[in-house]
Amino acid sequence: MPDLRVRDLHVSYGGALKALRGVSLDVPSEGVVAVLGGNGAGKTTLLRAISATLRLCGGAVDSGSVEFAGKRLDRMDPAAVVRAGVVQVPEGRQVFEHLTVAENLRAAAIATPRRLRRPAWDRVHELFPLLVERAAQHAGLLSGGEQQMLAIGRALMAAPLVLLLDEPSLGLAPRMVQHIGEIVTEIGRQGTAVVLVEQNAALALRVSNVAHVLETGRVTLSGTSAQLATTEEIKDRYLGGRPTAAPPPRHGGSQTLVVQGVSVRFGGVAALSEVSLRVVAGSVHALIGPNGAGKSTCLNVLTGVYRAARGSVRYKDTELTTLRPHRIARLAVARTFQNLALSASATVADNLLLGCHRLTRAGFVAAGLRTRAARREEAEQRHRVGRIAELLELDGVLHDAVGTLPYGQRKRVELGRALCAEPSLLLLDEPVAGMTADESARLAATIARLRAELALTILLVEHDMAFVMGLADEVTVLDFGRRIASGTPAQVRRDPEVIRAYLGQAAKEDAVP
């Protein structure tokens, strides 16, 4: 079977931004090749160059080649690359939400020769029995982990010789990451070559045979995964220590968020049942739990997006469950979103200014006439935006379009926008999803500083255990919509129920060293 060869590949976006500067690597016809690297290293660009989708994203191959079975993939269109046997699973899963699971799989089989369809079906059924169970359901209703399985299964329906996987562990709970890892190994063993792009180096090195480290568009380190796993350089960079945030000062006061017996139902499914928690003013409270535990639902209830069927949420002597989202925002409650909700074509400064909306008094007419009050207000807001950008280390990119920034920085912009509303209570939905250990440690330090300087109360939803343990004063654990434990990080970590439900035995060693 043929190998996939990448030779001295140079790629740029918009003719200016150099994303790859001479990458060469070989993918043998079997087994798993891992490509590691931080945000903006060029990992996704490499996959796009192989799958010929660069052009759809405004990029172009300047020089070099991608060859497979004697054919130049970089000169084909994406559909032809798939027919040649190279199939990509895009980052962020990208399932067809309005199609059923079965239709998602079928869509990928359209390009597959008929004789290969049956074996592909059988393979997907064997690897992902869960997808068979839920075949008739809309893919949009699956949990994150299930959607990732569907995305991989869907690509397998195209009967690939080479499978390109872009960040399959992104935003998934450790147990699910473990499971996906096993499946990737299995796919490699079954005779399909896999190119795995990952930030989770522990996972990538465990499941791969060979690994390459990509940094600012160049391969800086290559070797067998077993070798690389023992390299000090790799350990420092990706498996780094836990963040060590100093315990911040406590602010007293009556501004405690009290959630009491909240239940939410969607149709017949109980997303939350009788959940209670207290977020003490000035503290950092973490809400953790496996996928589908109800964490995001809980945030949505707090911000008024979902209605609670029962129970109460009180903050600043106000009952939140009956308020509309914009009324809750006026109580100085701000949130960030798990999947970034930024305006990609606007600059960082404009995105941050949007966050000031709650505090803007000048109306449409005053702003249009540029009255003195309106101008002063705008100047004040620009000042505040500048200060917050500084706190978040975004001052260098303030006038860049958000769409041009790497993922990690976009997450910071999202956080900055929430801060511009001058919240007293900040709700963070998976702030470090998709970041390397190093980046998440830096963000933890930033958050600890922000909280001290801006007198914030923070409720955060997270999968990243190291991040939570280093930062939170208190932890509440949800599983299947129920609270199964709460207490200090140390207490929760020892709770056998939590270990069973959330961490799993193998993952425990990874997440809580």
Next chain:
Amino acid sequence: MKHFFELLLNGLSLGCIDALIALGFVVVFKATRVVNFAYGSLLLLGAFLIGRYHESLGFAVAVLVSIVVTSAVAAFVGVVVLRRVRLADPGTLAIVTLGVDILLATELTRRIGSDLLTTGDPWGASVRDLAGVHIAQTRIAAAVVAVGVVVAFLVALKFTDSGVALRAAAERPATAALLGIRLGRVAAGAWLLAGALAAVAGLFFTAFPSPGITGSVGQIALGAAVPAAVLGGLDSTTGALVGGLAVGLTATFAAGYQDQLAFLGRGFGSVAPYVVMLLVLLVRPSGLFGGKEVTRV
């Protein structure tokens, strides 16, 4: 009461024609995100071909020719004309279709000249009496054909590879391409289908009791397609069908009760669909079935 039932029946049958028109409009939007303003003149082309050739070729053959030629022209517009500017944004492409519409409509109007073209369909001007309620024979034929076409379309959309490919490409074009779905083919298929629908709809839209095939037919048809498609939700085929029926019923009832509605002015029937569209958009900004999010539990 008899008047009411007569309007209801006529409104439903007109709604079937409007639904066909809206369906062709929506299929192109769904597959390519292009608002196809050339759709009216494509419909005029379909009707024109039938009107011009039914005497020499016979009605049935003329309809077949019309379907084939109109589809081919639509595919030419969609694939050849728009490919040149494929990387442009959908707004630009919509303006290109507007240009195509003006060209095509002008040329057809010139060719029609002062002729009085009729469709020459076998139902002619006969009117059926259903339990005291009068309805044109052509309208019954229109309803039967429309239901057949729509059912066939929906079955194909749900169960065939092409249908799945269209829906996948409509939802996430980049991902569909990553799975080997050829977006160019999906777009070409959508334009072909839109052309065929335009020809069939053109036939019934200009048959009795309409006055015949004139240069303004395209504009009038587009005037029905836009509110129907928009109020249903531009990217929803179900929406196009519901929207078409709603527009047909509204226009018929507003015209039928115009004496009672005289305080709104003469000819309220022709603006009534737009009023309904605006009211729907006030409540549901993306239309009845458009852009609905699936919420994860």
